[in-house]
Amino acid sequence: MRLFLAIVVCKVLRFVGGLMGKGSSLPGQYALKLCPDVLGRVRLPAHIIAVTGSNGKTSTVEMIAEILKQDGRKVVYNKEGSNQIEGVATLILSSCSLGGRVRGDVLLLESDERYAKLTFRWFHPTHFIITNLYRDQLTRNGHPEWVYDAIKPAIFPETTLILNADDPLVSCFARDHDPAKVKWFGLDRCPVSTREHRGVYHDGARCPVCRGRMEYACYHYAHIGHYACPACGHRRHSADFAVTALDLKAGRLTINGETDISLAFKSIYNVYNILAAWSACAVAGVSPAVMAGVIDNYLLKNGRMITFRLGQHRGTLLTSKHENSVAYDTNLAYIADSGKPCAVLVLVDSISRKYFTGETSWLWDIDFDRLNVPHVEKILLYGKYCNDLAVRFKYSQIPADRVQMGEDVGEGLALLRESGDEDIYAVTCFSDRDKLLACVDRD
Numbered sequence: 001m002r003l004f005l006a007i008v009v010c011k012v013l014r015f016v017g018g019l020m021g022k023g024s025s026l027p028g029q030y031a032l033k034l035c036p037d038v039l040g041r042v043r044l045p046a047h048i049i050a051v052t053g054s055n056g057k058t059s060t061v062e063m064i065a066e067i068l069k070q071d072g073r074k075v076v077y078n079k080e081g082s083n084q085i086e087g088v089a090t091l092i093l094s095s096c097s098l099g100g101r102v103r104g105d106v107l108l109l110e111s112d113e114r115y116a117k118l119t120f121r122w123f124h125p126t127h128f129i130i131t132n133l134y135r136d137q138l139t140r141n142g143h144p145e146w147v148y149d150a151i152k153p154a155i156f157p158e159t160t161l162i163l164n165a166d167d168p169l170v171s172c173f174a175r176d177h178d179p180a181k182v183k184w185f186g187l188d189r190c191p192v193s194t195r196e197h198r199g200v201y202h203d204g205a206r207c208p209v210c211r212g213r214m215e216y217a218c219y220h221y222a223h224i225g226h227y228a229c230p231a232c233g234h235r236r237h238s239a240d241f242a243v244t245a246l247d248l249k250a251g252r253l254t255i256n257g258e259t260d261i262s263l264a265f266k267s268i269y270n271v272y273n274i275l276a277a278w279s280a281c282a283v284a285g286v287s288p289a290v291m292a293g294v295i296d297n298y299l300l301k302n303g304r305m306i307t308f309r310l311g312q313h314r315g316t317l318l319t320s321k322h323e324n325s326v327a328y329d330t331n332l333a334y335i336a337d338s339g340k341p342c343a344v345l346v347l348v349d350s351i352s353r354k355y356f357t358g359e360t361s362w363l364w365d366i367d368f369d370r371l372n373v374p375h376v377e378k379i380l381l382y383g384k385y386c387n388d389l390a391v392r393f394k395y396s397q398i399p400a401d402r403v404q405m406g407e408d409v410g411e412g413l414a415l416l417r418e419s420g421d422e423d424i425y426a427v428t429c430f431s432d433r434d435k436l437l438a439c440v441d442r443d
Contacts, residue, residue: 025086
């Protein structure tokens with residue numbers, strides 16, 4: 001009776017919330033109060049795929065869902081990105097029959113790193129993808145190794161792990177796991193790889209196993225690359241699924257030396273998200289032809305990249321996670337590689353959608369000097385925290401006469417609208433994205 005009541009309450013609240021435009025976690029919250037072990041009572045599909053990590057969860061889940069649907073599978077997944085236990089409960093119960101059976105062939109879950117151990121207390125994924133671990137939302141997550149410790153209890157012996165071979169911390173999840181139940185994805189040395197590390201900090205400098213000094217054959221970005229610890233032997237594993245050729249400027253990559261993919265978004269992040277989705281679907285038995293047919297020139301629907309117009313300007317919104325400097329760095333690198341005259345708007349008006357904080361130390365971890373290139377003609381710093389941004393830029397190498405600032409983003413965009421026709425790149429987070437989109441014409 002408690003299971004039945006929890007399902008009914010969740011379905012009703014989900015329907016009402018949809019009409020009112022409310023979030024997707026409240027129905028699950030009430031259902032869990034009525035029946036705390038409800039996720040252990042429902043009958044789930046045979047295939048349960050989970051995705052976690054600091055970055056790339058939502059994008060990877062979206063691509064996996066599209067591929068599996070194209071392969072003829074019925075996929076139940078949290079497309080809204082509500083990834084804590086309440087949101088997962090809402091998804092599962094609203095997809096259940098009144099008898100408690102989930103109607104689908106695959107349950108695909110984006111899971112928050114901190115809450116995976118709570119979600120998977122009642123059921124275990126058959127496949128668990130871990131994308132990467134970075135400094136992210138330091139006020140709640142601390143150091144990446146703290147996040148590693150938070151994820152570890154969510155990993156069970158029967159689960160097949162699909163891990164980023166190029167992340168030295170992520171690779172540690174395989175240390176006590178059956179090697180037959182671990183699959184690796186990674187990027188071969190390519191034109192984007194560098195011999196030297198670039199970034200304000202280096203979280204791969206020390207081995208996560210023995211704290212010895214790590215050696216790198218190459219870096220792809222941040223601490224992601226080909227690493228080896230001469231002290232204890234912890235090293236990058238050979239990838240089962242690899243990008244064997246990559247030309248970001250041309251927007252082309254090759255997977256396992258056989259399948260060519262065109263990139264709609266020429267970002268190293270997009271390369272890893274595609275590779276993670278490819279790996280999961282290959283393990284699930286999808287053919288390369290089906291996967292390539294979906295991923296080739298795939299445009300994400302989750303709002304990570306949006307094009308717009310502002311007067312005579314063409315604009316591109318690149319959504320970064322505030323409190324995550326690696327996300328910013330990859331988007332700044334994308335702008336730096338564009339080569340066309342442009343203006344860049346950096347908007348920090350709020351920091352977190354959920355946790356109230358005015359903590360801005362993460363701005364000092366961002367490599368804003370990537371914007372010190374000739375084609376970036378001006379940089380506009382706007383939002384409530386424009387002064388914090390301005391102080392940070394004073395310690396960059398960017399000439400002061402190329403930087404403008406103001407608190408009102410509408411005012412700044414109005415000034416841009418009336419002058420020039422150069423491209424605009426806007427860098428902000430989901431918390432502030434709609435404030436910008438309200439002032440422009442979306443394509």
